Every structure is written in structure tokens, then in C-alpha cells.
Amino acid sequence: VARAPPLDPAEGTAEDEAQGRILYTGSQLWKTVIDKKAQIQVLAQLRDEHDISMWGGNATSMDVLVKPDSVDKVKERLTKNGIRYEVVIEDLQKAIDEENPSEIELDDRQGHRMTWQAYHRYADIQGYLDYLATTYPDLCSVQTIGYSIQNKPIKLLKISNGNPGNKAVWIDGGIHAREWISPATVTFIINQFVSNFESEPASVQNIDWYIAPVLNPDGYEYSHTRDRLWRKNLGRSGQCPGTDLNRNFGYRWGGRGSSKNPCTETYGGTGPFSEPETAAVKNFIQGNSGANWKAYVSFHSYGQYVLYPWGYDRVVPPDYKDLESVGRKIASAIRSVGGPSYTVGPAANTLYPASGGSDDWAKGVAKFKYAYTIELRDNGRYGFVLPAAYIQPTGKEALAAVRVIAEAAAAA
Numbered sequence: 001v002a003r004a005p006p007l008d009p010a011e012g013t014a015e016d017e018a019q020g021r022i023l024y025t026g027s028q029l030w031k032t033v034i035d036k037k038a039q040i041q042v043l044a045q046l047r048d049e050h051d052i053s054m055w056g057g058n059a060t061s062m063d064v065l066v067k068p069d070s071v072d073k074v075k076e077r078l079t080k081n082g083i084r085y086e087v088v089i090e091d092l093q094k095a096i097d098e099e100n101p102s103e104i105e106l107d108d109r110q111g112h113r114m115t116w117q118a119y120h121r122y123a124d125i126q127g128y129l130d131y132l133a134t135t136y137p138d139l140c141s142v143q144t145i146g147y148s149i150q151n152k153p154i155k156l157l158k159i160s161n162g163n164p165g166n167k168a169v170w171i172d173g174g175i176h177a178r179e180w181i182s183p184a185t186v187t188f189i190i191n192q193f194v195s196n197f198e199s200e201p202a203s204v205q206n207i208d209w210y211i212a213p214v215l216n217p218d219g220y221e222y223s224h225t226r227d228r229l230w231r232k233n234l235g236r237s238g239q240c241p242g243t244d245l246n247r248n249f250g251y252r253w254g255g256r257g258s259s260k261n262p263c264t265e266t267y268g269g270t271g272p273f274s275e276p277e278t279a280a281v282k283n284f285i286q287g288n289s290g291a292n293w294k295a296y297v298s299f300h301s302y303g304q305y306v307l308y309p310w311g312y313d314r315v316v317p318p319d320y321k322d323l324e325s326v327g328r329k330i331a332s333a334i335r336s337v338g339g340p341s342y343t344v345g346p347a348a349n350t351l352y353p354a355s356g357g358s359d360d361w362a363k364g365v366a367k368f369k370y371a372y373t374i375e376l377r378d379n380g381r382y383g384f385v386l387p388a389a390y391i392q393p394t395g396k397e398a399l400a401a402v403r404v405i406a407e408a409a410a411a412a
């Protein structure tokens with residue numbers, strides 16, 4: 001066993017704090033129970049007063065992060081309004097510190113540093129893609145499809161057996177910086193496809209896979225070094241940096257569920273594709289019109305959902321029955337490999353309206369037959385701070401999902 005150098009040279013050192021790493025000591029994750037619509041307004045007000053932030057939830061429950069100094073105030077406000085709650089994480093910083101093994105023993109492999117026992121930095125993920133292209137030149141190639149605001153290359157791996165009749169499937173991860181399980185899962189899928197290609201079903205082998213595991217490299221790195229909960233890219237330095245890349249795609253841009261205020265988490269940018277990270281996706285897909293595009297999948301977390309268009313509003317496309325039926329096959333494939341239950345449905349109806357998402361653009365403009373946003377684990381026990389031990393189980397269920405998508409793409 002070779003001992004790997006630390007994943008992050010600055011990890012856990014005083015240097016981190018000197019660089020201004022945000023600590024979440026004393027912040028608590030609460031699961032609240034919503035049984036009246038008006039209760040959501042109570043939470044929205046607490047958010048606007050900067051006491052909580054909303055992590056996720058559904059019609060009957062909402063996960064909220066409570067600031068240390070606001071615990072008493074929030075407790076009082078919830079009680080007064082009949083909102084029951086349960087403390088799920090007592091100290092978020094402690095959960096963050098325990099999430100990722102800082103140094104791990106790598107098996108005796110050479111050429112790359114990737115594992116699925118820890119969340120890795122962007123350099124490790126890039127190095128892994130380059131390694132695959134060098135090691136399996138007949139099957140894989142790497143391309144840089146664009147550069148982030150801070151000039152990091154956005155890399156894409158193509159996996160293809162070269163058959164001329166192949167349909168094309170797009171997979172991305174890491175649109176949102178803090179959803180670390182997404183790049184980990186996408187690279188897990190890559191690893192399985194490439195290293196066991198011959199044992200994959202014919203439907204997988206006869207697809208041209210275009211896979212970009214980290215679409216938001218600046219945000220991803222920032223979530224490792226400065227702020228574990230960073231979501232956006234790092235566009236526009238200054239008072240309130242960052243655009244929500246999943247509000248920046250050019251279909252019904254700027255509508256419901258996206259914000260014009262740069263200081264919010266869902267700021268949609270100055271215009272459709274104003275950000276280089278989303279423009280890279282658009283340019284690559286539209287520049288490869290020779291590919292027979294059939295399916296588009298974005299991996300996010302958390303909540304365990306299989307979502308399809310539309311996300312911009314509570315309406316569905318004419319062929320929604322096809323998306324629903326493949327969505328259900330995805331959820332049942334996940335169950336049959338021992339995974340948890342995933343909720344299937346149109347994004348706005350099932351979660352909330354949010355305009356400018358990649359899935360809506362894929363369906364509405366690029367005309368992919370199948371477009372999905374898959375929200376991976378968990379259900380709010382750890383939320384974004386999912387311990388690394390869950391990478392492999394989550395990867396296995398996502399692999400089952402993607403195999404279903406390969407079949408649907410082949411038949412489309």
C-alpha cells in the first residue's frame with residue numbers, strides 16, 4: 001500500500017484559517033415539519049432576517065440551517081407558529097470535519113490519485129481523466145470544453161467504442177459547488193464504464209458518452225478551501241460574487257425561482273449563458289451536432305429525486321409520459337440494487353419552480369428527448385455534508401440509473 005500525499009496540502013492547518021476559511025461551529029441543521037402552507041412564510045421571513053438558510057425539503061418538511069446566535073430566536077418563532085422540528089446536526093462544523101478522511105491509504109495503483117473513499121480535489125479528478133485517456137486511448141479521450149472564470153479548464157471525457165450508429169448521452173456533475181457527492185458519483189460511473197467496459201450491457205457499450213464531472217471547478221475548489229457551503233460559480237468579484245449556474249441556462253431564463261439579486265444563492269447572472277461554465281456546455285453540445293444526442297443527465301444533491309422538465313413552471317412537455325416512464329424505471333433500478341427510494345416527477349411540480357436549469361435548456365432548446373436532474377442522497381440526515389462512506393453506495397445506484405438511460409437512449 002502506498003501512502004498518498006495529503007489530499008489537500010493546506011487541509012486542517014492554521015493556514016486555512018489564515019486564508020479566511022469559514023467555520024460553521026455551532027450552526028445546526030433542523031428538520032422542520034410543515035403542515036400548513038403559511039408556515040413556509042415563517043421560514044422565509046427567518047431567512048430574510050438572516051437567521052436561517054434553507055437547505056431543502058418538500059411540501060411537508062424543510063431542512064434549515066440555523067445560525068449559532070439565532071438558535072433561541074428561531075426556536076421561539078417556530079414554537080409560536082406551531083412548527084415542530086428536530087435537531088438533526090448539532091454542530092455543522094463537526095460534521096464537516098468528519099465528512100472526509102483527510103489522508104487515505106491508496107491501493108497500490110499508479111498513474112492517478114482518485115479513489116471512491118474520499119472526496120477529492122479538482123486536480124485529482126482532472127488527473128484521473130487524463131490518466132484514462134492515456135491508458136485507454138482506444139476507448140477514451142479528454143477535451144477541455146472551456147475555462148472557468150478563474151481560468152481552470154473544464155474537462156470532458158468521451159467514452160466511445162467508435163461504432164458509427166451510436167446515440168449520444170451527456171452526463172454532468174458539479175454544477176453546484178457544495179454538492180460533493182455529484183462529482184464523486186460521476187467519476188464512479190466513469191470508472192465502472194472504462195475499467196469494465198466489456199462487461200457492461202450492449203446498450204451501454206453502444207453509446208457515445210460525454211461526461212463532465214465538474215462543471216463548476218472554481219466553486220468546487222472554493223467549497224474545499226474557503227466555504228463548505230458555497231453553491232455558485234465565482235463570477236464578478238466584489239460585494240456578492242457568484243452566479244447560480246443552474247439558473248443561467250438559456251431557456252425561459254430569469255423566470256420563477258431565479259433571482260435578480262447577486263447577493264442571493266439563486267442569482268441567475270446578467271443574462272442567459274453570461275457565465276463561461278454554462279456557455280462551455282452550450283457551445284460543446286451545439287458544436288457537436290454530429291452527435292446523435294438523446295439524453296442529458298445532471299447530477300445534483302440532495303433529496304433523492306429523479307426530475308424531468310419543466311423546471312421553470314408547473315407544466316410538462318407534450319411527451320412527459322415518456323420521461324415519467326423512464327424516470328420510474330430509473331427509480332426502480334435504484335431500488336433493485338439496494339438503493340433508497342427516489343421520488344420521480346416534473347421538477348417544478350415535485351420540488352419548486354426554478355428557471356434557467358440545464359435540464360430545461362437540454363429539452364427545450366437542444367432538443368434532447370430525455371433530460372433529467374437526478375438529486376442524489378441523502379434525505380436530509382447529512383444533506384450536503386454527506387460522509388465519504390456513502391460515495392460507493394450512491395455511485396452504485398447512480399450507475400443503475402445511467403444504465404436505464406442508456407437503454408432509453410438506444411431506443412429513442
Ligand code: ARG
Nearest residue numbers: 246311312347354357360373
Ligand atoms: N435543486 C436543483 C436546483 O435548484 C433542481 C433543479 C431542477 N431543474 C430545474 N430546471 N428547476 O437547481
Ligand code: ZN
Nearest residue numbers: 176179300301
Ligand atoms: Zn444542485
